[in-house]
Amino acid sequence: MTYAASMTESGDVDLLGALAYAELTAFLRMAEDASQLAPNLTDRAELGSLAVAEYGHFVLLRDRIAELGADPESAMAPFAEAFDAWHEQTKPGDWLQALVKAYVGLGIALDFYREAARHLEPSIAPLVEEVLADQGRSEFVVDRVRAALADDPTQAGRLALWARRLVGEGLSQAQQVAAARPQLARLLADADQADISRLFAQLTEEHGKRMAALGI
Amino acid sequence: MTYAASMTESGDVDLLGALAYAELTAFLRMAEDASQLAPNLTDRAELGSLAVAEYGHFVLLRDRIAELGADPESAMAPFAEAFDAWHEQTKPGDWLQALVKAYVGLGIALDFYREAARHLEPSIAPLVEEVLADQGRSEFVVDRVRAALADDPTQAGRLALWARRLVGEGLSQAQQVAAARPQLARLLADADQADISRLFAQLTEEHGKRMAALGI
Numbered sequence: 001m002t003y004a005a006s007m008t009e010s011g012d013v014d015l016l017g018a019l020a021y022a023e024l025t026a027f028l029r030m031a032e033d034a035s036q037l038a039p040n041l042t043d044r045a046e047l048g049s050l051a052v053a054e055y056g057h058f059v060l061l062r063d064r065i066a067e068l069g070a071d072p073e074s075a076m077a078p079f080a081e082a083f084d085a086w087h088e089q090t091k092p093g094d095w096l097q098a099l100v101k102a103y104v105g106l107g108i109a110l111d112f113y114r115e116a117a118r119h120l121e122p123s124i125a126p127l128v129e130e131v132l133a134d135q136g137r138s139e140f141v142v143d144r145v146r147a148a149l150a151d152d153p154t155q156a157g158r159l160a161l162w163a164r165r166l167v168g169e170g171l172s173q174a175q176q177v178a179a180a181r182p183q184l185a186r187l188l189a190d191a192d193q194a195d196i197s198r199l200f201a202q203l204t205e206e207h208g209k210r211m212a213a214l215g216i
Numbered sequence: 217m218t219y220a221a222s223m224t225e226s227g228d229v230d231l232l233g234a235l236a237y238a239e240l241t242a243f244l245r246m247a248e249d250a251s252q253l254a255p256n257l258t259d260r261a262e263l264g265s266l267a268v269a270e271y272g273h274f275v276l277l278r279d280r281i282a283e284l285g286a287d288p289e290s291a292m293a294p295f296a297e298a299f300d301a302w303h304e305q306t307k308p309g310d311w312l313q314a315l316v317k318a319y320v321g322l323g324i325a326l327d328f329y330r331e332a333a334r335h336l337e338p339s340i341a342p343l344v345e346e347v348l349a350d351q352g353r354s355e356f357v358v359d360r361v362r363a364a365l366a367d368d369p370t371q372a373g374r375l376a377l378w379a380r381r382l383v384g385e386g387l388s389q390a391q392q393v394a395a396a397r398p399q400l401a402r403l404l405a406d407a408d409q410a411d412i413s414r415l416f417a418q419l420t421e422e423h424g425k426r427m428a429a430l431g432i
Contacts, residue, residue: 024261031247031267041289041296045240045278048271051247055268058261073257080257 011187017075227403233291
C-alpha cells in the first residue's frame with residue numbers, strides 16, 4: 001500500500017468515525033432532551049423519533065467502518081472529546097432550545113454528509129441518500145418553533161442568540177479537530193487553511209438559511 | 217354499547233396506554249443511562265440499540281391505541297406519574313446497575329405483555345410476538361453482568377439488593393395504579409385482590425428466574 005493510499009483511507013475512516021460518533025451522541029442527547037424537556041407526550045415521542053433515526057444512521061456508519069476493516073470504537077474515539085464538549089456547552093435550558101439545537105445539529109450534519117459524499121463517493125453514497133431521505137423528519141421542529149414564535153414573538157431574539165451559540169461552539173470544536181486530524185481536514189478541504197475557512201463559511205451560510213426557515 | 221363492553225374497551229386502552237408509556241419512558245431512560253454510564257462506545261451503542269427497540273414497541277402500541285379510536289396521549293397520561301416515579305426512585309448509580317435495571321425492566325414488561333396477550337387477544341397478539349422476538353436483544357446484558365461478576369464476585373450482593381429494590385418499587389407503583397384504575401386491574405386479574413396478589417407473586421417468581429440467569 002502506498003503512503004498516499006494509506007493516508008486517504010485513514011481520512012475516510014476518520015470522517016466516518018466522526019460522523020458515527022456524532023450520530024450516536026445526537027441520538028442519546030436528543031433522547032435525554034425529549035425525556036427532560038418535552039411539554040407533552042406527543043412532542044416527547046416526536047423528538048424521540050428523530051433520535052431513533054440518528055441511531056439508524058449510526059448503525060449504517062458503524063457497519064461501513066467495519067467493512068473497511070477498521071474498528072468502529074477506535075475510529076470514533078478521537079472525536080468523542082470534541083462532540084462531548086459541544087454537547088456539554090450547549091445543554092438546552094428549555095424545549096424551544098432543544099428543538100432549535102436538534103434542527104441546527106441535523107442541518108450541519110447534513111452539510112457534512114453532502115461534503116462527505118463529494119469526497120468519499122461511491123462508498124458513502126447510499127448512506128448519504130438514506131440520511132437525506134430522513135431530512136423530512138425534522139420538519140416538525142419548524143412547525144413547533146414557528147407556532148411558538150407566533151404566540152410570543154419576543155422569543156425570536158433569544159433563540160437566534162442560542163442558534164449562533166450552537167454554531168459558534170461547533171466551529172470552535174471543529175477548528176480543534178481539524179488541527180488534530182490533518183488527514184480529515186485535507187479530505188474535506190483539500191488541505192490548506194483557506195479551504196477550511198471556505199468550508200466553514202459555507203456551513204455558516206447554510207445555517208443562516210435554516211434559521212430563516214425557523215423564523216429566527 | 218353496553219356498560220360491560222365499554223368497561224372492557226376502557227380496560228384495553230388502559231393496558232395499551234400503560235404499556236405505551238412504559239416503552240416510551242424505557243426508551244428515553246435507557247438512552248440516558250447509555251449516554252451517562254456506559255464504559256465504552258460499544259456498550260453505549262448496545263444499550264442504545266435496546267432503547268431503540270423500545271421505541272419501536274412504543275410506536276406499535278401508539279398506533280394500536282389510535283386504531284381503537286382513542287387518543288394515545290390521553291391513554292398514556294394516567295400512567296405517567298407512576299412510571300416517572302419508578303424511574304426517579306431507581307436511577308442507576310453505575311453501569312452494572314443500569315444493565316440490571318434494563319434487564320429487570322424488560323423482563324417485567326415481557327411478563328405483562330404475556331398477561332396482556334391472554335386477556336386482549338387477538339388485538340394485541342402480533343405486537344406481543346414482535347416484542348417477544350426482541351427478547352434476544354437483552355442477552356448482551358447477561359454476558360456483561362456475568363463477566364463483571366466473574367471479575368469481582370463481591371458485586372453480586374450489591375446487585376441482588378439493587379434488583380430487589382427495582383422490583384419492590386415497581387410493585388409499590390403497580391399497587392397504586394391498580395387501585396386507581398380498577399378496569400385495568402380487573403382486566404389483568406379478574407377483579408379481586410387475591411388475584412392481583414397472585415399476579416404479583418407470579419411476576420416476582422419470573423423475576424427470580426431472571427436473577428438466577430444473571431448470577432445474582
